[in-house]
Amino acid sequence: MVKLGQITRPSSMKKFLLGLCLIVLLTLTASYLYLNHLKPSYSGTVNLPELSAEVEVLYDDFAVPHIYAENEEDLFYTFGYVHAQDRLFQMELLKRVSSGRLAEVFGPEALETDIFFRTLSFEKHAKWAIAERDPNAPFMKAAAAYIKGINQYIHEGKTPIEFTLSGIPKEDFTLEDMEKIAGFLGYTFEAAFQTEAVMTYIDAKFGKAYTKDFDQSWPDEEYKIPVDNKAIALAKNLALIEQKLSKIDEKLDFKPFHGSNGWVISGSKTKSGKPILSNDTHMAFSQPSVWYEAHLECPTFKVYGNFIAGTPVPALGHTYAGGWGLTMFENDEADFYSETLNPENINQVRYKDTWVDLETREEKINIKGGADTTIYVKKSPHGYILNGAFEDLDGTAEPIALQWVYHKFPSKHMEVFYNLCKAKDATDARAAVEPLTAPGLNFMWADTSGNIAWWAAGKLPIRPEHVNPYYILDGSTGNDDWQGYADFDLNPQTLNPERGFLYTANNQPDDMGNGLVPGYYVPSNRAKRIEQLLDTDKTDWTEDSMRDIINDITSPTYSEIIDSLIQNLDKTVLNPKAKSLLSKLGNWDGKHALESTEPTIFYRWVFEFYQVAMRDELGEHFYPSFERSHVFKKSMKTFFENENSPWWDNINTPEKENRDALISEALNKTVAFLENQLGENPEEWKWEKVHSIEHPHAMGKVEALRHYFNVGPFPAPGGRETINNMSFGMDSTGLYKVTAGPALRRIIDFSTPQKGHSVLPTGQSGYFMSKHYDDQAQLFVKGGKRAELMARPDIENVMIGRLVFKP
Structure with missing residues (x-):
């Protein structure tokens, strides 16, 4: 006989499980609804209390805001709100890293990063720049007005989920934060730290004898640091600084410029009979x-631009009259000096035959x-x-000081880019870029009047003739000091060149005499x-044919190598498989297509070589720096x-x-490695199997969140130093995991400036549940x-x- 209790237990368990499932379902539904609620609002009405008149924002099919206002203050006030709605967490990270305030929210692991950026003193120089300007x-x-708009959103808008997940408190932005972000960007452009x-x-x-292979720009007999223990210790400390910085850079969630292409x-x-501008900035x-795209328009200010988070004016942009693009100038605007400490007073250094006090500032973190x-x-x-x-730097070595143009002048970036937005022709544009101090930038310009121009802008230090700025300098005598700055007329530049085009690709510019x-x-x-x-007889270039160039994946140099x-x-020492590859490699045209196998072999061969x-000279410690x-x-x-290079001989x-023996040994090692990695058939060693792009988000560092916040990875065509x-x-x-590349690809035909063409690597929105978080990712990879x-x-x-902002 079955007891009643035995009959009812399954029914109770079923109810329990059904209840549990319902709770889970309700929790998931509530979480989804909450996360969905945090998406940016692209329609409706928003009250901004300090507007003087109504402002209208139209969002196009890729969520680019087109803002229409009656005056500039309303325009920028609304733009600050709109920009923050899409990118507030990105703004917050930039503000914190440039302020040296990451440890406040991420703990001791971020301390060294904070100390370094406090040392670079962005806040001090931000205050200086603002104090020098007419408010x-x-x-x-x-x-x-822009900062006011950001803060309005912080106070009244939705809180991005990243703030909740990371525990970062929201706080107001200031003009100083805007300037500190500009200073941080300037640091990321500086190759001196690495080289x-x-x-x-x-x-x-x-x-x-060992440096002559890499320093082609300096006579052998000139300037050489004595090879003694002090010099080696000093050089080792400088190299250790570079290694520390590389680790800091790996941790940063914003790693900007690495190069760029641009031509007009x-x-x-x-x-069309009008100039065409093409630009793709290379960034991490x-x-x-x-970049964040926006179209700003009022009676006195009309521009379509690309904006860095936390900045009110576009670094790249165009108007109905003209437009500009950027590449890194790559000029050397920073030098390192070895300072000599006073053995009786560690707060003094030797300078021009006397002891001088060090300036000291206290910072609490x-x-x-x-x-x-x-x-x-x-x-x-x-x-x-x-x-x-x-x-942990060697305390016995002499101090190393950084002399940097950025620190020598109050920043001028705000007025430079604001005035570019107002420029009507090449004359106006030249006047706009001339005040730029640092970082050095190549500006390319085109306008509807038919002008094309290029200016390498930035303050260029005048160094003594004996100084090679690629090495650490002596700070004690004053003999290695900068002697002033070149007049802007001597900066490399050209206006309407006879051959009908100009370009910059981070290569050495010619001199101005x-x-x-x-x-x-x-x-x-x-x-x-x-x-x-470009240097052809072709006279019917179009936006589409320009895009073929901006997406080009062929390197003529690598095929020559x-x-x-x-x-x-x-x-005679090659293995059979290596010998069988020589014909294929010899016919390579340098193209880095997804189905190509030659790039896979080439880069591994270079690595092994x-x-x-x-490795015998530099070891595991310093080879990565090289x-x-x-x-x-x-x-x-x-x-x-x-x-005849001394590097070929193994010192061990x-x-x-x-x-010749090393080249052969490297190729044999390459074949053995690729057989183990990709199989014995060389036709399967395709570039798409080893070369990919992933766009990392700060939250993606947590493995459980990576799938939701990161975009990619995608197999990608192209390679190192292809266009x-x-x-x-x-x-x-x-594996060749791409860390940097085109941060956009934009082309404007100035016969129709109202309709340029571009693509971003992922999308406009900074919110992971938005359709526009990654709606351009495949378009970008495919060159669209x-x-x-x-x-x-x-x-x-x-x-x-359509989002309407009312007073």
């Missing part, structure tokens, strides 16, 4: 995208989950002392390819072709190795485009929402 200047009123460190170390440790073609060579990939700490930022006559920014500008210019790979494609390697290797050539530096890329071809063996430039590190993994609209009827045809 009633139009660009300052625009900035103040001067490794070059100084190699020179001090091994001598000029005059109307004499275009089908991140999510959300670095709050640390989440730990005790607050106080640091002392010191400054010599040359600049801020870097040693104190890193705990006063010598070449020192800098960290990249190899001519991209410049050479651009020249090949392959030819040189093949000609000089020792075939550098390994066998340089691989990250500009000299690695710039000198590859000349390095491989120098059969009694016999003397030669280049479609995809930057990656080369390490033992054999979408319209940049300025004509209201065109915008209304694709409009997805």
Whole structure:
């Protein structure tokens, strides 16, 4: 006989399970509804209490806001609100890293990063820049209105989920925050931190015979640091600083410029008869995208632009009259000085035969989950002392000071870009860019009047003739000091060149009669390819044919390097598989298509070659610094072709190795590695299997959140220093995970400036549940485009929402 209790138990369990499922379902539904509620609002009405008149925002089909106002203050006030709605967390991270305030929310792990950026003193220089400006200047009123709009959203708008997940409190923005962000961007452009460190170390440790392969710009007999223990210790400390900074950069969630391409073609060579501007800025990939697009319009200010989070005026943009693009100038605007401490007073250094006091500033850093700490930022006559920014630098070595143009002048970036938005022609544009101090930038210009122009803008230090700025300098005598700054007329520039086009690809510019500008210019790979494609008799260029160039994935330099390697290797020691690849490699045209196999072989061969050539000298500690530096890329071809380089000999063996044997050994190692990685059939060694892009979000560092916040990975065409430039590190993994590349691709035909074309790497929105978080990602990888609209009827045809702001 079955008891009653035995019959009812299953029914009770079923009810329990059903109840549990219902609770889970309700929780998931509530979570989804809550997260969905946090999406940006693209339609409706918003009250902004300090507006003087109604402002209208139309959102196009890619969620680009088109803002219409009756005056500039209302325009920028509304833009600050709209920008914050899409990118507030991105703004917050930029503000905190540039302020040295990450440890407040992320704890002790972020302390070293904070100390370094406090040492760079962005806040002090932000206050200086603002104090030097007239608060009633139009660009300052625009900035103040923009900041007010951001804060209005912070107070009344939705809180992005990242703030909740990370525990970061929302707080108001200030004009100083805007300036600090600009200073941080300037730091990220500085190649001196990478290159001067490794070059100084190699020179001090091994001598000029080893550096001549990489320093092609300086006579052998000039300027050499004595190879003694003090010099080596000094060079080692500088190299250690670079290694520390590389680790800091890896942690940062915003890593901007790495290069860029830009060119302008005059109307004499275009089908429309008007100039065409093409620009793709090379920046570290991140999510959300670095650039934010917006169209701002009122009676006195009309521009379609690309904006950095927390900044009110576009760094890239165009109007109905003209437009501009940017690339990094790559000029050397920072030097390192070895300072001599007073043995009787550690707060003094030797300068021009006397002891001078160091300026000292106290900084308190709050640390989440730990005790607050106080640091002392010191400054010599040359600049801020870097040693104190890193705990474990060799305390016995002399201090290293950074002299940087950014620190020498109050920033002018706000007025430069504001005035560019107002420029009507090349004369106005030149006047707008002339005041720029740092970082150095190449401005390309085109206008509807038919002008094309290029200006390398920035303050250029005048150095003594004996000084090689690629090495650490002596701060004690004053003999190595800068002697002033060149007049802007001597900066490289051109207006309406006879051949009908101009370009910049981070390559060395010609001089203006006063010598070449020192800098960290990249190899001519991209410049050479651009020249090949543009310097033709073609006179019917269009936006579409320009896009073929901006997406080009062929490197003429790499095919030349392959030819040189093949000609000089020792075939007698090659294994059969390696020999069978020579014909295929010899016919490579340098194209980096997804289905190509040659790039996979080439980059591994280069990696193995550098390994066998340089690891014995630089070791595991300093070799990565070399691989990250500009000299690695710039000198590859000349390095491989120098059969007498001392690098070929392994210093750890009694016999003397030669280049040809190393080339062969590297190819054998390449084949063995790829067989193990991708299989024995070389036809399966396709580029798409090893080369990919992923756009990382700060929250994506948590593995459980990576799928939701990161975008990608996607197989990607292109490679190092192709026009479609995809930057990656080369390490033992054999995987080439792209870290930087085109942060947008934009082309404007000035016969129709109201309809340019562009594409972002992911999307406009910074919110992971928005359709517009990643709606351009596949379009970007495939080399596509979408319209940049300025004509209201065109915008209304694709409009997805209308947001009205009322007083």
